[in-house]
Amino acid sequence: IFRGAKLSSRQGLDKYCATGGGSFRIGYPTARLLRTVARGLQRAVAKRVVLILTSSRRFSLRRISPGTSTEAQARQRLSGERRQRVGRNTWLVARAGSVVLLVKVQGGRVREIGIGDGRLAAGGSRGLRRFLTAWAAI
Numbered sequence: 001i002f003r004g005a006k007l008s009s010r011q012g013l014d015k016y017c018a019t020g021g022g023s024f025r026i027g028y029p030t031a032r033l034l035r036t037v038a039r040g041l042q043r044a045v046a047k048r049v050v051l052i053l054t055s056s057r058r059f060s061l062r063r064i065s066p067g068t069s070t071e072a073q074a075r076q077r078l079s080g081e082r083r084q085r086v087g088r089n090t091w092l093v094a095r096a097g098s099v100v101l102l103v104k105v106q107g108g109r110v111r112e113i114g115i116g117d118g119r120l121a122a123g124g125s126r127g128l129r130r131f132l133t134a135w136a137a138i
Contacts, residue, residue: 013051013135022056022066025112033120033134041119051135053102053114061101061113069110074103084125086132093121093128100128 012030015023029045037045055066062077063069071090075081078094078101085091089111092103100121104112121131 018054018056018058020056020058022054022058024056025051025053025114027051027053027116027135029120030134033130036130037120045117045120048117050117050120051102051114052116053104053112055112059113061103061115064103064110064113066110066112071105071108071110074105074110078103082125082128084128084132086129091128091132100131 012028012033014026014028016026017023026049028047029042029050034042034046057065057067059065064074064077071092074092078092081092081094081101081103083090083092088106090105092105094101095118096115098118099115100118102112102114102116103110104114116131120134121128123130
C-alpha cells in the first residue's frame with residue numbers, strides 16, 4: 001500500500017519512506033503498552049495498527065502540515081486539544097470520535113501529524129502519556 005522502501009525500525013513501529021519526501025511511521029501495540037490496559041482492550045487491539053504518523057508535507061490534518069505549520073497555528077486549528085510534553089517533543093492531542101489527532105511539535109514547528117487509537121490514549125494525562133511513550137522515543 002505504501003510506496004517506497006521500508007526502513008529499519010524498532011519493535012512495534014515500522015517506518016516507510018513517503019513519495020515526495022518525509023516518512024510514515026506505523027505503530028502496533030507494544031508489550032509495554034498492552035501491560036497497562038484491560039484484557040478486553042488487549043484482545044481488541046492485538047496486532048492492529050494503533051498509530052500512524054507522517055512527516056510528509058504532502059499531508060495535512062485540519063490544515064496543519066509538517067514543516068510548514070507552527071505550534072500556534074496548530075493550536076488554533078485543533079479544538080479542545082491537550083498539550084503533553086514527552087522528552088523534547090510537545091504533543092498536541094485532540095479527540096475526534098474514536099481516534100485522537102496527533103501533532104508533534106519540536107522547536108515551535110510541527111514535525112509530524114497523525115492519528116492514534118483513542119481507546120489506548122484514554123484516561124486523562126496519564127493515559128495519554130502512556131500511549132505516547134509506548135514506543136520509547138517516538
